[in-house]
Amino acid sequence: MAEPRFLLDGMLGSLARWLRIMGYDALYVRDASDADMLARLVGNDRTLLTRDRQLADRAGGRGLYLEEGELEGQLLTVVERFGLSTEGRMARCSACNGELEAVGKEAVAGLVEAGTLSGHAEFWRCRDCGKIFWQGAHWRTIRDRLQRVSRGPGSGPR
Numbered sequence: 001m002a003e004p005r006f007l008l009d010g011m012l013g014s015l016a017r018w019l020r021i022m023g024y025d026a027l028y029v030r031d032a033s034d035a036d037m038l039a040r041l042v043g044n045d046r047t048l049l050t051r052d053r054q055l056a057d058r059a060g061g062r063g064l065y066l067e068e069g070e071l072e073g074q075l076l077t078v079v080e081r082f083g084l085s086t087e088g089r090m091a092r093c094s095a096c097n098g099e100l101e102a103v104g105k106e107a108v109a110g111l112v113e114a115g116t117l118s119g120h121a122e123f124w125r126c127r128d129c130g131k132i133f134w135q136g137a138h139w140r141t142i143r144d145r146l147q148r149v150s151r152g153p154g155s156g157p158r
């Protein structure tokens with residue numbers, strides 16, 4: 001089965017960023033009309049994630065209404081519905097949703113701080129905006145947060 005891809009409405013910027021960190025294609029569109037959002041579903045297999053129940057209804061089987069107002073609940077809903085992996089993958093740019101490509105140290109020399117360059121072996125570059133990524137100390141924090149989300153609120157097995 002093809003990996004799920006998403007289209008998120010203007011209220012879901014944080015969720016879009018986290019889906020990208022998890023490695024998923026999450027297109028985020030701000031300030032678009034309902035008609036524009038629906039038009040963006042034509043000709044592709046994206047699922048519309050929205051906080052607008054009417055818009056979700058209008059998208060039919062292609063829309064998912066997110067009841068939760070906060071990020072953790074939204075993430076958990078999407079993770080469970082689509083069976084997403086919360087491992088985290090360097091596949092999508094968290095800033096622009098562009099595809100990441102692995103690049104060698106020589107490609108990022110001069111673009112990142114010397115300490116970052118010497119402290120990491122792997123780097124990635126966004127094909128669209130050029131932003132450079134590496135799995136620094138923050139990556140552990142990100143992974144911890146994803147693990148918490150995948151366990152869901154409260155404790156115990158689900």
Ligand SMILES: [Zn+2]
Pocket residue numbers: 093094095096097098126127128129130131
């Ligand atoms: Zn980018």
